[in-house]
Amino acid sequence: MHPMVKPALRRAWRERQTVQFGVTPAHAVMVGPVDTATGALLELLDGTRGLPLLREEARAIGLPDGQADALVKRLTSAGLLDDPTAGGPAADALRARTGALDRLRPDMASLSVVHPEPGGAAARMAARRAMRVQVRGAGRVGATIAAVLSASGVGRVEVLDGGCTEPWDVAPGGLPPEAVGERRDTAARQLVRRRAPDRPPRAAESAAGSGTGEPGLSLVVAAPRDGLEAYAPDPAAAEGWIATGTPHLYAGVVEATGLVGPLVLPGGTACAGCLELGRADRDPGRARLLAQWRSGRRRNAVPACDVALATAVAGLTAAHALSFLDGELPASTGARWEASLPLLEWRSESVTPHLDCVCSASGKSEREHTSGFHPLHETMAG
Ligand SMILES: [Zn+2]
Incomplete structure (x- = not known):
């Protein structure tokens, strides 16, 4: 020591x-x-x-x-x-990558403040490299989240979206002006690579301990270009994540409101279905509104999205995602944070599991709600 x-x-x-x-x-x-x-x-x-x-x-x-x-x-x-020699073999490997380490120095310092044990910062930063996160959506919010996660040392950040980059997708932390006209997924992949502090981990390296070629998904961030899909997420779109127990976090900007959360731990905390059922209980007109919002073809194809709000939402979402990946349960777990222009007061609303939801999060104890989801524990033990 x-x-x-x-x-x-x-x-x-x-x-x-x-x-x-x-x-x-x-x-x-x-x-x-x-x-x-x-x-x-x-x-x-x-x-x-x-x-x-x-x-x-x-x-x-x-x-x-x-x-x-x-x-x-x-x-x-x-x-x-702290102990510059602690944290295990993965931390030692990280220390050997001096270029990456220099880029990540402020992040490591931040981790050292948050996590008390000697070597905790290096161990967590090393664990990030082995993680795989998927971001759904490469608009102003989604692409920026992906770039920030990559810059924070997350080893595998995938971005899924369709179509080609439009001029209004461009954002200072997200897709660059040169990407306009390029396929969104291709442009986002390049963005993630450019923002990474280091070359991406080899398959064998990032799958260490799991015994397979590709590590499982630690987290999905749903940051659709149309923020309505994050504000009132379609439970059908989340069925696969609920079935596979994949943690997922919603984020977006709808009209002039930014939102972060909820972070859903399937079967543990409230999901998109719980959110929808809860809203319908409180507002009898909700189902009709939802059907029209979702089906109505938009005459104006470009959704409202303030670039400053989008950037703030993306930054906060990435911070919540990292907190989760680092082994914590951030304030978005089972809750949604929202801020609306022009006053931008952040407020939170907890989203409670619904009795009628198929996700079966309802009726569990606090511990059962959140235990067993952390990708970190496997990674650090491995
Ligand atoms: Zn549910």
Whole structure:
């Protein structure tokens, strides 16, 4: 072990004997009392020394035996220590790819803030590389989500869409102006490759542990060009994901409203069917409206989509997706976040499992709702 106080957290003394790591309340930790000699020892925890050397240096500055170990233990349990040698073989392989690592350095620093254990950031970043995510839709929202996931180190990002890129599909984080006229799926594939910090993993590498050529889907992001399909998703379109237990996350912009969620863990949290049945319970006119919204041929073929809102929705959606891939249950799990122009206040609405839905999410305990879905645990164990 080479203990290193996480450099991502700013360190400041509150008063003479209390040190605060981190700025924001979400992740700040206070440690005290810390005497002057221990404070000096803190400075030595920069990842360049192993424990034997640290013990020696502690003795040299007059600290009693056991003090170095005690400090390391204390900081580890406070989630403040990283270890540039920890995280397992996949993390070591990641460290060897220095070009990619430089690109991902801020992301790794962020992961180190979020995940307390030493080596946690490197292990998660390495796990991302082995994951396969599918984005449905290559419009302003979908293509940007795919680009961001790729730039975040997700090894396999596939984008599915039909037709050719239109001028209004272009967005600063998504498809470039040069892609206009090209097939959307081809243009999106190229975008994903360009945004990746590294060459894509080989099939054998990304399927490590699964024993097959292609890893299973960790997540599907449904980000249709017509945001209505995310706002009121058709349960029939999700049948395959429900049947195979594939986690999926909805996102889009409809008219002047952006939405992120719900993240559906099939059979665990509310799905598109639950959403539709719940709405119909509360609004007797809903079914008629839905039928017209879905069947009505659009006279104006270009749906409204503010590019700034689309970019915000895409960024937030990618962050929710990454949080899930990294082993957490983000706030979109069984809930939808929405913001409407012009005030853009984010609000959330929980989507509850419906008794009559075929997905059978209704009637489960909280733990049953969400356990067993994380692709991370398989990947990190493998
Ligand atoms: Zn359902």
